[in-house]
Amino acid sequence: MIEQPISGPTVGHPLVDNAKMSMRDVNVFYGDKQAIFGVDLDIAENQVIAMIGPSGCGKSTFLRSLNRMNDTIDICRVEGTLKLDGQDIYDPKLDVVPLRARVGMVFQKPNPFPKSIYDNVAYGARIHGLVSRRTELDEIVETSLQKAGLWNEVKDRLDEPGTGLSGGQQQRLCIARTIAVSPEVILMDEPCSALDPIATAKIEELIAELSENYTIAIVTHSMQQAARVSHRTAYFHLGKLVEVNETEKVFTNPDHELTEAYITGRFG
């Protein structure tokens, strides 16, 4: 492990013009321990941004503060300005329920509800009262499953338990469940780390398709994956955002020596 002082601001281009979400001077603490140090970052609309870095560097922590999932951890505290379409998402007056409908999340381990495939996808639409008739709900379930590339595999067994699917199918079901509430941003925390290569390839394909209509932030420990699916890449190190650049640049000619050390596999 290379111990190098990380000083100075983030190198590269952390800020963009067409930002869907913009974060300024974000600090995150678990109790007394600080996990994220002064991060400035913009997430561009309808783009995929990949977040990479050694494990424990705070990628998940940062991602989870984008839809206030960290609120569920008692000791966790988020400071700084985090905006979605110019609106402060940590505004005390803001309700997290609609926020999480707009900024959906897909987790590391596929976590379908122990309900039927149909109910899994329909759940979000139901709790948000998006539909009034069964046919509309059917339609949402079908289009969501289609967008997630799962429709053909499950259309004949919608009332079977979602937990009975294979790992890759479960993860696509979780993506369909997230899409069903029409989010604007999808956060993915190592969505393929529990999957085999074929299932991973399917998800990556899916991410590429989804990026046409959604803004996606994906945490991954696989540099190949980041290179394949993302437009921009952000490299985190020990809670600091070291470098943000076009993905191609990060993987061919990084600006920071820490980034270079990481992508060349010198630590990780």
Add this chain to the structure above:
Amino acid sequence: MSDSQQDYSQLNNSEPRSKSSTIDLVNKNLAKRYRAEKRFRFLGLASIGFGLLCLVFLFTDIIGKGHSAFFQTYVQLEVTFDADRLDITDLTDENQLAMADYQGVLKAALRERFPDIKSRKDKRDLYKVVSSGGGFELRKMLEADASLLGSTQMLWVLADDDIDTYVKSRGDNIDDAFTGRLSKKKQEVVEVLIADGAVEKKFNAHFFAAGDSREPELAGIKGAIMGSLYTLLVTFSLSFPIGIAAAIYLEKYARKNKFTEFIEVNINNLAAVPSIIFGLLGLAIFINFFSMPRSVPLLGGLVLALMTLPTIIISSRAAIKAVPPSIEEAAMGIGASKMQVILHHVLPLAMPGMLTGAIIGMAQALGETAPLLMIGMVAFIVDVPGGITDPSTVLPVQIFLWADSPERAFVERTSAAIMVLLGFLIVMNTFAVWLRKRLERRW
């Protein structure tokens, strides 16, 4: 266990050795490890065997003593429904029906059966062959069929408990008979009846249809069963919702601080408080302060609810904790509110565990005696309770009461009542297991 640990440390600490000697060492110790493993397994098996033996012993004893209570001795008599002797002129008159001297009719039937018995003392003995409650049957028959009035019928009449004990202990051999309080005259009478085939043991339906009585042959368990059911109803409908609500609050809403820690410690303490203390609490609060009536299922249920609450809270919290957090995150990640997460995901998944805990708590409450003694549910109550505010007793207290009675016939009833109680407990536990399986099998 310690053997194998030693082996590993030896291997680790030792200087690098040649491969063969390491294998030799492993092989040498292998036999020892297998032996230790065998001993370990045998120990477990022996414990289970011991437990089973105790259980078999308990059941043989109880069933051996109690099975005879399910049969009761009847004597066959030729009974005349004599209107004059009954003093009934109008069968539609409730009053006349209630006041009629049915026992007199039975006495007349006995006199007719044994015309040789003349002296007053012997006659008194003769009359005691049938139960003092034997006449109730006649009234029921008359109510059902008016044409019986004036007719003569061959009837099976409930025998007195002394006769019952005598007949049961006698079996086929007269020398085994337990005579106890039975006078020579009564024995003679019974022997004559037996010789005539006029004595029979029939299924004791009365035992399941009547409340308590001072006369063993009339005493039944229904009062106690209903009392227990009403009490448990009150207990369950209080402690289950309260317990779940408390568990949800403590697990999902309460912030971890000194105060919640204090509450947590005290819930665990409460679970360990001897049950009689809850009885005293009930006495002090519900009877002395709120002036609630004694001996009623409502009160018993309240006290038992207090007692089972800690158990239910603890098991419900464990069930809630066991729900995978990933499911909750998934729901929150698409915008479910905290209440929706709990109602839609946590509760359904935790329900089997909660119900199991609740049913175990109920089983505990069903078998509880001490706190109920403190709040007067130990009273002698003849009527079968019809609601939660009727005076009643409960199964374990009924067992306690009967076990205290000197009559032989109550001994078998005690064991029979224990069988009924155990039966209920087994049914409840089976139900808990079934419920858990069923709810879990959904996915």
